[in-house]
Amino acid sequence: MTNENQNFDPNPQTNLIQKIYMVADHAGYDLLQDLYKALVEDNHIGQGSPKRVFLNLSNKLNPADDYPKIIQNLNTTILNNTENQHNNYMCIAICGSGQGVCMALNRYNYLRAGVGYDEVSARTMREHNQANCLCLSSQHLNLGQALKIVKIFLETEPSTEPRHTQRVEMLAHM
Numbered sequence: 001m002t003n004e005n006q007n008f009d010p011n012p013q014t015n016l017i018q019k020i021y022m023v024a025d026h027a028g029y030d031l032l033q034d035l036y037k038a039l040v041e042d043n044h045i046g047q048g049s050p051k052r053v054f055l056n057l058s059n060k061l062n063p064a065d066d067y068p069k070i071i072q073n074l075n076t077t078i079l080n081n082t083e084n085q086h087n088n089y090m091c092i093a094i095c096g097s098g099q100g101v102c103m104a105l106n107r108y109n110y111l112r113a114g115v116g117y118d119e120v121s122a123r124t125m126r127e128h129n130q131a132n133c134l135c136l137s138s139q140h141l142n143l144g145q146a147l148k149i150v151k152i153f154l155e156t157e158p159s160t161e162p163r164h165t166q167r168v169e170m171l172a173h174m
Helices: 029-042 067-080 082-086 099-105 119-129 143-155 160-170
Strands: 018-024 052-056 089-095 113-115 133-137
Touching: 018 029, 018 067, 029 082, 029 089, 029 143, 067 082, 067 089, 067 099, 082 133, 089 099, 089 143, 099 113, 099 133, 119 143, 119 160
Parallel strands: 018 052, 018 089, 089 133, 113 133
Antiparallel strands: none
16 A cells, blocks of 8 residues: 555535546557547536546557556656645556556555446446546457446446445545
8 A cells, every 4th residue: 555645535526627547558558549539529428427638648559568657657647636636536547457457556545446347347336435446458348348337437426325435434444
C-alpha cells in the first residue's frame, strides 16, 4: 500500500468535469485506442451523466512497457492534478488479462479497482464496492463487449446502503 491518505468520496461535486483516465500496456494498447475513440465520439453516456473528459495516457505504443510502470505514471498524474482532490475522476486500465493492472491499481489506497469481465461485474463493483477503476482484458474482450462494460461502469452510481458503505470503509482502513 502507498502512504496517500486520500479517501474516495462516492459523490463527487457535480459542478466539476469528471475525468476518465485511460491507460494500457502493450497488450491492451489496440483495444484502448479503439475504446477511447468510441467513448470520445459518444461523450454523452447515460441520461443526466456528468460532463466527462476522456484522457488517453497511453497514446503511443511502446512494446517494452510494463503495467506496473504505467500504473505508477497514472498515480503520479492523479496526485499532481489538484482538481482530483474532489474525487472527480475514474480510471479505465487495460492489459492482456486485466488482472495485472488491477493488482497494480489496488496498491494505492485511494484507488479501488476490479476486473470487468461482463456487465454484471461492472455494475456490482461500482454499486457495492464504490470502484473508481475498471480493468479490462484485451485477450478476452472485443470492442463491443468492452464498450458495454465501460458504459455500465460509468453510468452506475455507488450504493449508499449501510452494508455496502461499511465494507468500503473497512477497506479504507486495512
